[in-house]
Amino acid sequence: MSIANTAHSVVEPSPNTRRLAGSLVVLYAVVTMIPLVWIVLTSFKSPDDAISYPPKIVFTPSLEGFCNLFTTRSRQTPEFIRTLGPPQGLCDDIARSRNMVVAGPSNYVPRFVNSLIIAFGSTVLAVALGTLSAYGFSRFRVPLKDDLLFFILSTRMMPPIAVAIPIYLMYRTIGLSDTRLGMILLYTSVNVSLAVWLLKGFIDEIPREYEEAAMIDGYTRFQAFVKVVLPQATTGIAATAIFCLIFAWNEYAFAVLLTSGNAQTAPPFIPIIIGEGGQDWPAVAAATTLFLVPIVVFTVLLRKHLLRGITFGAVRK
Amino acid sequence: MSLDAHTPMPGRGFADRILRRGPLEAIATTIIAAGVVMLMQPFSLTLYSWSFATTLFGTVLFTIVSKVRE
């Protein structure tokens, strides 16, 4: 339908309706953003500003939250601090103004690295397995196809705590407790169901004629899959990968129950960041900000495919 | 054991006309929903006690019924 046509259509809302709808949606969007903006603001506050009443919107920015996130500090007497040399770096400077010295790096970076390794590892595996299976389900006659697809989907719907009990026992027996490999395998199994369903939707949309033409040209089925289907499915594979990445990045239940140190990811770590006398909110906010930024970027990249992703590829718009 | 929609199956008779997939699926769905409601309702401990059996029965029925041909 052309633009000129829609402008005169009887079903088009009037300019006033549009304006009203627009302002209501903008109002909702602004309200819904407040908690997120508050996270970012808090991360740049000093501890005193963060817990002031009334809550401060205007404040002097401080990097203390980020410093406290990345370092551990120990309290010292002013006399001892005076005997030390000049402060090493900004964080040491801030710490000394509070009668503390930087004792070493905190655990946040290793936890963040764990999150990265586990998220990327499980995504690569899930997308690789998912692409193969999706192609299989899309192109071949598989006996009990619908049952297998339902079985695959139902594994994703299982309550995580119910799955965690036997996984905990199994991993303890075979020595995968608190290892990155164990978490990668677990997240892969959860993500592969989404990957199969999503990618099946994307591959179903690629006309079979392309492969069949290639096979007439002498390609085997496998060559046709690699050289014709995969390039066509790049967008779908990328979108699926981002979905898997976000799931593995966000996951908390398995991580908190099955990891304790070595393989712990950021989500179970962030809530236990504490300072002297309770939670160090600027540090928690700083950790949260750093943790959320990649997801915000990916969400914006993914916005056209979000609907597919949350309906397992069923609704395509 | 694959039930392919294209292979003709002998012996379609009276039972086939009554036991159609649509209504049977609706019955199974209702039983599952009833089981879930029984599990979470605040009124009767007896209903709660029987909720799991109901949901399980509904789920098994649904799985069997989904094999019946349309």
Add this chain to the structure above:
Amino acid sequence: MNDLSAPSRITYGAVLVRPAVVRRIRGLSDKALAWLFITPTMVLLLAINIFPLIWTIYLSFTNYRANRPNAPVKWLGIDWYQTILTDPDIWAAMQVTAHFVFWTVVIETVLGFGLAFLIDKKFRGHGVWTTIILLPMMLSPAVVGNFWTFLYQPQIGLFNYVVAFLTGHPASSFQMLGDVTLSPWAIVIVDAWMWTPYVMLICLAGLRSIPDYIYEAAEVDRASKWRQFWSITLPMALPFIMLAVLFRGIENFKMFDMVNLLTGGGPGSTTEVASITLKRAAFESWRTGYSSAFAIILFVTVFGLANIYVKALNRVKSR
């Protein structure tokens, strides 16, 4: 749909390269390839999902305790199931879950559908605002839920400040997370904040799937906007709304991470949803057999609902 159906392919192939022979020499048959492609996924799911599930079923009939792996294991039959299904405390936890599921689904559906209805008016810049609205649902429920405990602080929290500002109650006069009547609503608010966009997005797809000509016909018939909404918009978007409702229902029935971080089930057990009860039994009291039985009960419920969900999914797909 498919121009090169099977017979014509063979004709082409026979003329050119005799496919059966070539395929045998050059590669695998389609059937072998299909299994080769599907098997790895199945093996992984069998190892990480199905085998543990069967193990859980076995454990649910025993008195096994994970913190005493060497103690003799006794077969108990369905004792645990009877215990759980007659236990008023577990029943209470199910009602806490019901409160959470019911109110989140109602609020998210009303708000989500309303938003979708407004966005469907295609005002200027609706794309950008839609993306902004969608952000919360992509974020980690655990990490963001944890930050909400800060917003809910009675003295210093932004939420209490805003409520105090709007209603006049002093900000320190109520504790969202510490109060027996307020805490069940505190978790509902955070969940609604996170997941309203989810319902909105699916409803929007539903609204956009309604073809314009139906409304045009209604206009010709002089049906009022109000009537059009009730007899066209709502019924035609209903399968999509059902899809969203079912999925949110399932997800919130097994909700763990957000509630665990916001309240941990407290105060007392006022926000102890089923997953929290299960976690306490399994990973704090280490009653593995008992918690396995409870896990199976929750699992069967979710599995039953998943059947209905896939049915709803297929109905939407055919649109």
